[in-house]
Amino acid sequence: MLWTAFGVVATGLVAAIVATVVVTVNKDEGTKSDAAHKSLPPTATLPSPSTSASPRFSSVAPRPVPSPSEYLNSAARDTAPLTAAGLFPGGELRLDGGTYKKGPLAATGDCAAAAQGALGGVLKANGCRQLLRATYTRGGVAVTVGVAVFDSAGAAAKAKEQARGNVTSLPGSGVPVFCRTTVCRSTTNAFARYVYLTVGGFRDGKAVTKADTDVFRAGDELSTYTFRQIYARGVAAASKAAASPAP
Template identity: 55%
Template sequence: MSFGQGGPSWGPGESRTPDWAALAEASASRGRRRRWLLVGGGALATAVVAAIVATAVITTDGKGGSSGSDKNASGLPAPADLPSQSSEPRPSFSSVAPPPPPDPKEFIADERKDKAPVTVDAFFPGRRLTMGDRAYVKGATARTTNCAATTQGALGSILAANGCDQVIRATYTRNGAAVTVGVAVFGTEAEAGKAARQASGGIASLSGAGVPTFCRGGSVCRRTANSYGRYAYFTVGGFTSGKNVTTADKNVYAVGDDLTDFTFRQIRHRGDVQASSAAAAPAT
């Protein structure tokens, strides 16, 4: 006999004694269904809330939210819109390109621009010269406007014909070798270059200040001639003992090459210094 769905049921023989096991099972079954419904309903509610929040975030981030609220997703007031154009002054740049820096060689190519002092110390400063690991002792120095008096052979007339203004000489020694370098000063680069190309004979050696006479009396010595800007520079190198120089005497060649390189650097330095000063001077 039954009292409807979920009602009490009687055991076999209709003894009117409740089937407690069946009742307990039915009660447990109904409890399980309620729990599943509660869990399922909670999950559904969570999904609905998440969808609403996502929609709110998307709507707030967009430009056209329907709520008209001025708050972002965090609930804080949104920053005010920045103006599309700033009223602050902006830098302006000239369309005219700046002039190129002055060429250092221009300042040593012509006496009209080369205003640096022409002295012994300007070309051969100090008492010693060091080139790499080689040290040279400076001997005698001299400066004269009588260019021909500083030469041997035909070089004197060549200097005079090209307008030589003065000659500065200095002698350096190392390990028994001595080299005299002479810088002949002209008015223009063209004059100095022509004198160097025409060079014959050579600069005369300069003794004194502890350096004995060398490269005189017919001894064989090494001679060079070069020019840079309005300066022609010459060397004569040999042994202080008077021994003739041969191509095997690397020491004499090394001294001559170092002195030639150093003189070139000193002349170029004159141009660098004057060009830098001109570039730093205020425009007039």
């Protein structure tokens, strides 16, 4: 019985101690919270929200970037210098099909004189102002690229639709006469106020057939390159206009 009573007393003592600890801890927490609350500064001394001005933006919309073709559709706006050397720069041209060596260059205001077949009459009738030419070679293949310049995109489009014949090949600088009396491959395209043409074949005078993929590829690659050169003129003009102060 004594052990039992002692055990009961001991158990009660532990419970009392636990209860005392719990109450004491809760009391301390409440005291600290009240003290922290009382230590806050009065409302008048708290920092006020920022009164700095909000960022301001111009209500004037920026000028839209003009399309490159807008500056190539007419001679009135397409005023940058235009030469064969400027349109076909450098000595070599690296394209997907390989490296092409640039040969002779030529420019003439008599467009019909640099055309074969009915093309000369078509260029003249539509007001061709000048015809720029360059010849490129790769291995045994030679291609002459021609760029006919008109006053307007409408005149160029009309000339392209009416075109028959081809640009006259341009020999020189080690390139023999080619594509004058044999079968060659030619292309004709137009962009803005320009008609760009190619005539390509073999340097040794051999006739071109549909199986001669090197000739076809050279003509296509050089035609695409010429388009990009023309387009670059429009990009340069549009960029210059966009960078200039608004009137």
